[in-house]
Amino acid sequence: MRVGFIGxxxxxxxxxxxxxRAGHTLGVWARxxxxxxxxxxxxxxxxxxxxxxxxxxDVVITIITNSQDVEGVAFGEHGLAxxxxxxxxxxxxxxxxxxxxxxxxxxxxxxxxxxVDAPVSGGEQAAVAGTLAIMAGARxxxxxxxxxxxxxxxxxxxxxxxxxxxxxxxxxxxxxMVCALQxxxxxxxxxRAHKVDLAAVRTALMGGSAGSRVMxxxxxxxxxxxxxxxxxxxxxxxxxxxxxxxxxxIGAPLPIAAQTWQQLNALMAQGWGYDDTSSLLKVLExxxxxxx
Amino acid sequence: MNVGFIGxxxxxxxxxxxxxRAGHDLRVWARxxxxxxxxxDAGxxxxxxxxxxxxxxDVVITIVGDAPDxxxVALGPDGIADGARPGLIHIDMSTIxxxxxxxxxxxxxxxxxxxLDAPVSGGEPGAINAxxxIMVGGEASAxxxxxxxxxxxxxxxxxxxxxxxxxxxxxxxxxxTGVGVAAVAEAxxxxxxxxxxxxxxxxxxxxxxxxxxxxxxxxxxxxxRDFQPGFKSWMHQKDMRIVLEEAHRLGLQLPTxxxxxxxxxxxxxxxxxxxxxxxxLKLFERMxxxxx
Numbered sequence: 001m002r003v004g005f006i007g008x009x010x011x012x013x014x015x016x017x018x019x020x021r022a023g024h025t026l027g028v029w030a031r032x033x034x035x036x037x038x039x040x041x042x043x044x045x046x047x048x049x050x051x052x053x054x055x056x057x058d059v060v061i062t063i064i065t066n067s068q069d070v071e072g073v074a075f076g077e078h079g080l081a082x083x084x085x086x087x088x089x090x091x092x093x094x095x096x097x098x099x100x101x102x103x104x105x106x107x108x109x110x111x112x113x114x115x116v117d118a119p120v121s122g123g124e125q126a127a128v129a130g131t132l133a134i135m136a137g138a139r140x141x142x143x144x145x146x147x148x149x150x151x152x153x154x155x156x157x158x159x160x161x162x163x164x165x166x167x168x169x170x171x172x173x174x175x176x177m178v179c180a181l182q183x184x185x186x187x188x189x190x191x192r193a194h195k196v197d198l199a200a201v202r203t204a205l206m207g208g209s210a211g212s213r214v215m216x217x218x219x220x221x222x223x224x225x226x227x228x229x230x231x232x233x234x235x236x237x238x239x240x241x242x243x244x245x246x247x248x249x250i251g252a253p254l255p256i257a258a259q260t261w262q263q264l265n266a267l268m269a270q271g272w273g274y275d276d277t278s279s280l281l282k283v284l285e286x287x288x289x290x291x292x
Numbered sequence: 293m294n295v296g297f298i299g300x301x302x303x304x305x306x307x308x309x310x311x312x313r314a315g316h317d318l319r320v321w322a323r324x325x326x327x328x329x330x331x332x333d334a335g336x337x338x339x340x341x342x343x344x345x346x347x348x349x350d351v352v353i354t355i356v357g358d359a360p361d362x363x364x365v366a367l368g369p370d371g372i373a374d375g376a377r378p379g380l381i382h383i384d385m386s387t388i389x390x391x392x393x394x395x396x397x398x399x400x401x402x403x404x405x406x407x408l409d410a411p412v413s414g415g416e417p418g419a420i421n422a423x424x425x426i427m428v429g430g431e432a433s434a435x436x437x438x439x440x441x442x443x444x445x446x447x448x449x450x451x452x453x454x455x456x457x458x459x460x461x462x463x464x465x466x467x468x469t470g471v472g473v474a475a476v477a478e479a480x481x482x483x484x485x486x487x488x489x490x491x492x493x494x495x496x497x498x499x500x501x502x503x504x505x506x507x508x509x510x511x512x513x514x515x516x517r518d519f520q521p522g523f524k525s526w527m528h529q530k531d532m533r534i535v536l537e538e539a540h541r542l543g544l545q546l547p548t549x550x551x552x553x554x555x556x557x558x559x560x561x562x563x564x565x566x567x568x569x570x571x572x573l574k575l576f577e578r579m580x581x582x583x584x
Contacts, residue, residue: 241540247554248533251561258550261540268543 002027003149004057006050006073007064007094008035011120014127015063015093015153020044022152029053050074054083059146063093063120066238067100074104086112091146093134095119095174095235097242098167099249101137105163114142115163119170120154121177123231131155135173137166171246174239175257178277180214182260185281188222189288198223221278230276237264237273294319295441296345296352297336298365299386300327302521303412304355306419307385307445309334311353314444321345342366343375351381351438355412358530359388366396366407373403380405381434383441385426387411389534390456390463391541397430397455406434409455411462412446413469415523423447427465429457463538466531471552472506473528473569480514481576491515514573522568529556529565 004027005016016039020026026044028036029052036046047053050073054060060080062073070092074080080090090108092101092115105115116138126132132154136143143159150157160169187210191201202219205211221227240261247254263283270286272279295316297308308331312318318336321344322328328338339345342365346352352372354365362384366372372382382405384393390409397407408430418424424446428435435451442449452461479502483493494511497503513519532553539546555572562578564571 237540241537244536245533247557248529251529251557251559251565253554253558253561255551255554258554259547261536262545262547262550265539265543266545269545 002056002058004053004060006062010124011127012063018130018152019149027053027056049078050080051078051083054080059089059091061091061093067096070094070096084113089114089116089142089146091116091118093118093120095170095239096167098164101167102164116142116146117163117166119166121173135160135166135169137161137163171243175243177214178236179256179260180212181218181277182263182280184215184219185284188281189284218278221276222281227275227279232274233267233277233279234273236277237268240264293351294349296349298342298345299355300331302416303419305330310422310445312336319345319348341370342372343370346372346375346380351383353383353385355385359392362386362388363396367399373400373405376405378404381438383408383410383438385410385412387462387531389538390459393459394456406431408434409458411458413465427452427458427461429453429459430455463535467535467549469506470528470532471548472504473510473572474552474555476507476511477514477572477576481573481580485580510570513570519567519571524566525556525559525569525571526565528569529560532556
């Protein structure tokens with residue numbers, strides 16, 4: 001397949017490499033041309049604009065920061081929409097609002113171009129290992145056409161439903177994960193207040209009903225006090241803004257997510273946005289006057 | 293004074309009538325012409341657009357739904373800026389975000405219009421009785437110039453600071469009232485579930501440190517089960533969204549407001565959006581297996 005790729009950051013670069021290794025023809029575009037170099041060295045072709053990339057691709061994958069960025073790359077000047085031929089597919093793997101994803105799908109459909117929202121979970125580790133969880137929103141036939149690309153990048157691949165449904169699943173994913181992280185931080189904070197060994201608590205909990213991926217990975221970072229990223233907390237903060245805004249639109253009460261959002265606000269205020277989200281532990285410590 | 297008035301809803305209509313009663317010449321415009329009729333009957337003159345209003349007055353007052361409405365009426369086609377004479381003062385009495393207010397004020401300034409933000413508190417009774425609390429942001433000289441207008445509509449009138457400061461004060465007001473309504477509903481539901489008369493509890497609490505306007509007015513309506521708006525709960529939901537969006541932007545922790553905001557989400561989602569915010573009591577009753 002002729003595949004285009006935009007967004008060669010911490011997540012995007014290893015994902016693009018997996019696509020290339022799976023035997024697809026890879027084209028790339030980046031705002032800063034130097035970030036395409038590692039892929040070009042491995043055989044990818046660089047293009048001058050998203051439109052030029054789209055014209056040379058059957059499928060273009062994007063993984064960038066937010067709804068505005070996706071809109072700019074897709075529908076802005078020299079955007080993908082200007083280059084796509086009928087029947088091409090835009091697979092957006094960024095985390096954006098479900099409403100925005102549905103809107104983009106609608107606008108593309110008018111021009112006969114297909115859309116898949118396919119946000120991922122698993123972080124940098126899983127991107128490198130090719131074991132991401134991929135949650136897709138797309139028409140069934142469109143999903144079938146791009147499935148082999150997902151298989152090159154991920155392990156758990158689920159079509160959740162129509163366009164937008166992938167982003168809904170991702171919102172649920174972020175909510176469960178970060179709320180669990182907050183619970184984990186509170187548990188560690190409690191253990192420390194009792195002057196109990198955190199590593200021992202974590203090991204014990206991992207064997208029981210409180211065991212989880214978050215407890216395993218983020219819990220360890222809390223025990224080791226290693227707060228360097230990881231997953232930059234500012235990205236979770238951004239996701240919670242989207243999540244709680246959607247909750248207002250549909251009148252859905254999310255009491256625990258709302259509390260966690262406020263802890264993330266406090267984290268941002270402390271200037272820890274570029275650290276791992278396990279820094280939520282430090283927010284609790286700051287609030288209770290222990291050394292943060 | 294020659295005054296323009298746009299936004300003749302539940303709040304705007306009685307406010308405009310009070311201006312006429314105080315001897316001001318009023319020019320009005322509304323998207324739905326029938327909304328103007330009660331004002332025309334009282335002696336106001338109809339205009340054909342916001343620009344038309346602006347071209348014939350010294351001061352334009354707006355009180356409309358949300359930020360996009362204010363933006364459209366101020367800066368959109370045939371908006372206030374299009375018709376403004378040099379030195380026009382635009383007083384926006386809507387409740388919108390401080391950030392958007394500052395942005396609109398800056399763009400109006402470029403076109404020779406001075407903006408004041410002047411959101412109000414006191415609800416429909418306050419509007420009818422000219423007893424509103426008015427919190428004003430913007431240039432002090434412009435405030436002094438239009439103070440007689442505020443005095444015709446309100447009782448407690450404060451200049452808080454520069455552009456957006458009135459909206460910050462209003463956001464603070466909505467935190468205190470939004471959380472307050474939830475606290476009163478919680479307490480009265482607690483009394484009822486404990487088999488105690490909620491009316492008697494409210495009365496005795498009014499003599500102590502828990503006494504407040506909210507306990508008095510909203511608590512009184514909860515006891516009487518009078519859920520007629522008033523201030524509709526979807527409006528309070530909107531205001532809480534503004535508050536929490538600002539908190540997100542500033543990296544500011546508002547845990548109690550966040551919890552209350554979720555209760556307003558639940559109200560809107562469960563069909564109580566058109567009822568007064570005191571219908572919060574019904575939500576608690578439902579969650580505790582009571583009347584609701």
